[in-house]
Amino acid sequence: xxxxxxxxxxxxxxxxxxxxxxxxxxxxxxxxxxxxxxxxxxxxxxxxxxxxxxxxxxxxxxxxxxxxxxxxxxxxxxxxxxxxxxxxxxxxxxxxxxxxxxxxxxxxxxxxxxxxxxxxxxxxxxxxxxxxxxxxxxxxxxxxxxxxxxxxxxxxxxx
Amino acid sequence: xxxxxxxxxxxxxxxxxxxxxxxxxxxxxxxxxxxxxxxxxxxxxxxxxxxxxxxxxxxxxxxxxxxxxxxxxxxxxxxxxxxxxxxxxxxxxxxxxxxxxxxxxxxxxxxxxxxxxxxxxxxxxxxxxxxxxxxxxxxxxxxxxxxxxxxxxxxxxxx
DNA sequence: TATTGTTATACTCTATAACTATA
DNA sequence: TATAGTTATAGAGTATAACAATA
Numbered sequence: 001x002x003x004x005x006x007x008x009x010x011x012x013x014x015x016x017x018x019x020x021x022x023x024x025x026x027x028x029x030x031x032x033x034x035x036x037x038x039x040x041x042x043x044x045x046x047x048x049x050x051x052x053x054x055x056x057x058x059x060x061x062x063x064x065x066x067x068x069x070x071x072x073x074x075x076x077x078x079x080x081x082x083x084x085x086x087x088x089x090x091x092x093x094x095x096x097x098x099x100x101x102x103x104x105x106x107x108x109x110x111x112x113x114x115x116x117x118x119x120x121x122x123x124x125x126x127x128x129x130x131x132x133x134x135x136x137x138x139x140x141x142x143x144x145x146x147x148x149x150x151x152x153x154x155x156x157x158x159x
Numbered sequence: 160x161x162x163x164x165x166x167x168x169x170x171x172x173x174x175x176x177x178x179x180x181x182x183x184x185x186x187x188x189x190x191x192x193x194x195x196x197x198x199x200x201x202x203x204x205x206x207x208x209x210x211x212x213x214x215x216x217x218x219x220x221x222x223x224x225x226x227x228x229x230x231x232x233x234x235x236x237x238x239x240x241x242x243x244x245x246x247x248x249x250x251x252x253x254x255x256x257x258x259x260x261x262x263x264x265x266x267x268x269x270x271x272x273x274x275x276x277x278x279x280x281x282x283x284x285x286x287x288x289x290x291x292x293x294x295x296x297x298x299x300x301x302x303x304x305x306x307x308x309x310x311x312x313x314x315x316x317x318x
Numbered sequence: 319t320a321t322t323g324t325t326a327t328a329c330t331c332t333a334t335a336a337c338t339a340t341a
Numbered sequence: 342t343a344t345a346g347t348t349a350t351a352g353a354g355t356a357t358a359a360c361a362a363t364a
Contacts, residue, residue: 019288019291019292021300021303021304021307022288022291022294022295022303023288023291024307025295025303025307025310026195026291026294028307028310028311029188029191029192029195029306029310030195030196032188032192032310032313032314032317033188033189033192034192035237035314035317036185036188036189036317037189038237051354053353053354069322070322070323070324071321071322071323074323078193078194078197079354079355080355080356081322081324082323082324082325082355082356082357082358084323085323085324085325086324086354089324105321105322105363105364106362107322107323107362107363108321108322108323109322109323129178129182132178132181132182132185133178133181135181135185135313135316136181136184136313136316137316138312138313138315138316141180143309143312144180144181144184145180146305146309147188147309147313148180148184148187150298150302150305150306151184151187151188151191152187153297154191154294154295154297154298154306155187155190155191155194157294157296157297157298158194158195158294210330211331212330212331228346229346230346233346238331238332238333239332239333240345240346240347241332241334241335241346241347241348241349242331242332242333243346244346244347244348245330245331246331248347261345264340264341264344264345265339265340265341266338266339266340266341266344266345266346267344268346
């Protein structure tokens with residue numbers, strides 16, 4: 001049984017009612033996520049003059065060297081198409097990604113990293129990894145695994 | 160031991176490298192958080208024509224009937240002062256919160272819910288709770304507790 | 319007709335820094 | 342001098358809807 005803190009100094013000061021456990025869990029999940037995300041955003045901005053959505057887009061492309069269509073990117077990044085166009089435009093301007101033709105469908109593009117984009121991403125990813133490792137510093141590897149599995153159950157229920 | 164999925168359709172397609180476990184955990188945490196947050200934002204917008212930051216501010220005030228100073232709100236909501244002023248202004252205009260004087264310090268205000276704000280918040284909070292309960296539907300109460308504790312460790316390491 | 323992607327628009331949230339008033 | 346709060350600004354991120362080109 002978990003005992004509720006009487007009060008805290010952040011978002012978690014919100015839980016009450018009969019479903020207090022679910023609410024507290026959500027607020028803590030949100031707080032953790034926001035704190036880590038804030039650290040990542042700050043790092044990306046200060047050290048690489050870029051943003052999280054741009055990093056995320058490049059990360060998707062790094063996993064798919066052949067490239068991804070705009071619509072696929074939109075789906076994976078969980079944002080609407082117009083936004084992907086905007087972010088892609090920026091990255092194209094900076095020479096980090098490129099639009100290539102899709103044979104058989106002249107409406108679509110396949111977006112992929114340029115060589116420069118790959119080099120740039122590798123550099124950022126290395127630092128990004130460090131920030132994340134630091135964020136979970138307090139957990140042992142079994143706890144990391146366990147947390148991963150529990151969140152998998154959450155994620156599965158959300159689909 | 161957790162086995163990495165070969166590929167997924169969302170942000171989690173990003174993990175690699177020697178610290179793959181930490182990275183995967185972060186991406187899953189982020190995905191869960193984003194999905195739930197998206198549901199909450201959509202619900203607040205569609206059913207109450209409001210936003211998450213506004214809801215969060217009101218939630219803080221509901222926990223502190225005597226009111227909170229702008230600076231305290233800023234700290235608890237993890238945003239800078241200017242933003243709190245903006246959101247508070249909106250809520251004051253709509254008659255949901257009010258600024259009251261702090262005796263002994265004429266620079267400061269104490270912001271608190273109006274009666275109308277309390278009623279409005281209670282309504283929103285009820286629906287909000289439902290969305291959250293649904294989000295964790297797949298978990299048993301012991302898993303909820305366990306997840307809460309593990310995230311507590313994460314949170315503790317971030318401070 | 320449906321789909322891919324772009325454009326245009328508007329709005330929310332955010333950080334930063336300069337500013338006012340008070341301590 | 343320091344602190345509480347506001348104002349002004351600029352930028353990031355988002356959703357929506359109308360649009361063009363192609364399927």
